[in-house]
Amino acid sequence: MRMTLAPPPTPFVAVEVPVLERNIAARARSIGELGIETRPHAKTHKSSRIARMQLDAGARGITVATIGEAEAFVAGGVDDVFIAYPLWVDPDRGTRLRALAERAEVRIGVESIESAARAAEELRGTGVRVLVEVDSGHHRTGVAASDAGRIARAAADAGLPAIGVFTFPGHSYSPDGRRTAAEQEAAALAEAAASLRGSDIEPLVVSGGSTPSADFAAAGTLTELRPGVYVFGDAQQWELGTYAREQIALTVHATVVSRRADRIVVDAGSKILGADRAAYSTGFGRLLDLPDARITSLSEHHAVVELDGSPAPSLGATVRVVPNHVCSAVNLVDSFVAFDGGRAELWPVDARGRNS
Amino acid sequence: MRMTLAPPPTPFVAVEVPVLERNIAARARSIGELGIETRPHAKTHKSSRIARMQLDAGARGITVATIGEAEAFVAGGVDDVFIAYPLWVDPDRGTRLRALAERAEVRIGVESIESAARAAEELRGTGVRVLVEVDSGHHRTGVAASDAGRIARAAADAGLPAIGVFTFPGHSYSPDGRRTAAEQEAAALAEAAASLRGSDIEPLVVSGGSTPSADFAAAGTLTELRPGVYVFGDAQQWELGTYAREQIALTVHATVVSRRADRIVVDAGSKILGADRAAYSTGFGRLLDLPDARITSLSEHHAVVELDGSPAPSLGATVRVVPNHVCSAVNLVDSFVAFDGGRAELWPVDARGRNS
Secondary structure, three states: OOOOOOOOOOOEEEEEHHHHHHHHHHHHHHHHOOOOEEOOEOOOOOOHHHHHHHHHOOOOOEEEOOHHHHHHHHHOOOOEEEEEEEOOOOHHHHHHHHHHHOOOEEEEEEOOHHHHHHHHHHHOOOOOEEEEEEOOOOOOOOEOHHHHHHHHHHHHHOOOOEEEEEOOOHHHOOOOOHHHHHHHHHHHHHHHHHHHHHOOOOOOEEEEOOHHHHOOOOOOOOOEEOOOHHHOOOHHHHHHOOOOHHHOOEEEEEEEEEEOOOEEEEOOOHHHHOOOOOOOOOOOEEEOOEOOOEEEEEOOOOEEEEOOOOOOOOOOOEEEEEEOOHHHHHOOOOEEEEEEOOEEEEEEOOOOOOOO | OOOOOOOOOOOEEEEEHHHHHHHHHHHHHHHHOOOOEEOOEOOOOOOHHHHHHHHHOOOOOEEEOOHHHHHHHHHOOOOEEEEEEEOOOOHHHHHHHHHHHOOOEEEEEEOOHHHHHHHHHHHOOOOOEEEEEEOOOOOOOOEOHHHHHHHHHHHHHHOOOEEEEEOOOHHHOOOOOHHHHHHHHHHHHHHHHHHHHHOOOOOOEEEEOOHHHHOOOOOOOOOEEOOOHHHOOOHHHHHHOOOOHHHOOEEEEEEEEEEOOOEEEEOOOHHHHOOOOOOOOOOOEEEOOEOOOEEEEEOOOOEEEEOOOOOOOOOOOEEEEEEOOHHHHHOOOOEEEEEEOOEEEEEEOOOOOOOO
């Protein structure tokens, strides 16, 4: 799979390796300076090769969202995975997790007494450990911080070692909300850790983190951070103010197939960019080299780009599109084209589509 | 790949074969009664097996969006494909289209004199024929109807047989816009066909169609219709009023991983449902068996479902989620689980990810 190659037909996903390397190093440094461990969320890149780069930069292990992702990364050589998800461990999932636990250190999330009991039924004695998920303001999954000790106690009593708490401060995805979300995250995790201690369980791991909130993490409460998108950046991070244009490491190369005076249409649509559009987004994606332009509508294979005064690229020209949400774009392709100086290689997206 | 199998771990894409068969037969009949040919858009299912079902029901050929999809379907046995897209035929695409034209009847779209000239450079003498794309109100790609003759003439003069016109009435994706879009489509195509005649080119093919507008197609102007989504239906069609609940053939089976009194969270997120949300959508998807419930927020592996009074399914229960836009969901998986009575088989999604 490693070779120097001519660019494939558009649209394709391109990674600028020097920018990727800088992003990984910068975040490892900034988190390390706080005395916090990094456990990057690998759902963003789904690539064993990039996970290796993160581990080489000092990450303790990786975070994933599904058992299938864990299987792909363990097969790719990773030996420490946290499935940061409130799994319902039915017998089939139990079998898969037991197999994983023979090859790697495995942690999973729980967020109810019932799911902890179910997981314990399958996993007691296997070395799999659990963290209790806490809601710090995103209101997706997770229990109230004050309830964390009760869940951890139930897991422990059922025979499953409970070693800490975690949260995802997803409400940090808001232009004005990054600092507040980080503060709420720290407060909720501190309360949850105290709740564990109140149930005679030592919170060895106190885990938080998202890319937009990571800049506001403080030493003290957290023991680990799980940013994901930071490796690549995307139009959401650009518009949230987390990343500048020159820090964006991943784009979709696309061809101009239609051209008018004030707009172009390119051949990258939702089937390679993803269809994510947050409330604060100014469009369905951006052009890296025409920062004033906006993708104003998106079909499966068309992006309509309003140029807003920028000169229109020629018919047949290649443009670099920045997806709104890079995790979605990566999950749509089997490989990246990794550019490093004059060299181009294909890097497989090992864990693409591993939803279960 | 064909076998009876136990359901795989959730989330997975499930197709109810009897419903699929009824949808294919009903649309073939309704379009056939108008004296119009059906050339279904295969981007929806990306499955050679379902394309074969459509051809067996009388379809003339299939429609695709990319050369890669055409390659996958021709490899799967289809011998007549229309790439309904204004391709920019660079030398690499020229090579691929020439190879395709040796194995199948191939038509492509053009929408400018430049793209017609570029295509002619690569394709003259190969049997590949072109249709001029016309804008009938969706304002994506396509020329004004009155301009169609000029583009067709340029293609013909450059050595590329021009045989007709096509449009996509995408503005039919609006609860009140279906009939109007169909009327505008017919008017634009009639004007475009007249424009070809004015340039001494016979419009042998006058092609339109979308699933929401197909119910309003009339005999007279169109020679073919290209609906895609009709095979499966989805939450968009349900909410547009095109399809009733019992006509929906595809769902994502998902597990309840979190449960409160008024809401549940299931393990199907945007990485299997897609993130599409039209302006008229009431959420990010629906539950087939709880029609009052709505997916009010969607992450990559979580759908938050507000129950609105429906009883909450148990933790660990399986629910059937109807994606908003089925074409996006299908493109996220390598296979469907096809249920037919007591039997389950895996059907490959041959053309998944063929974006280029």
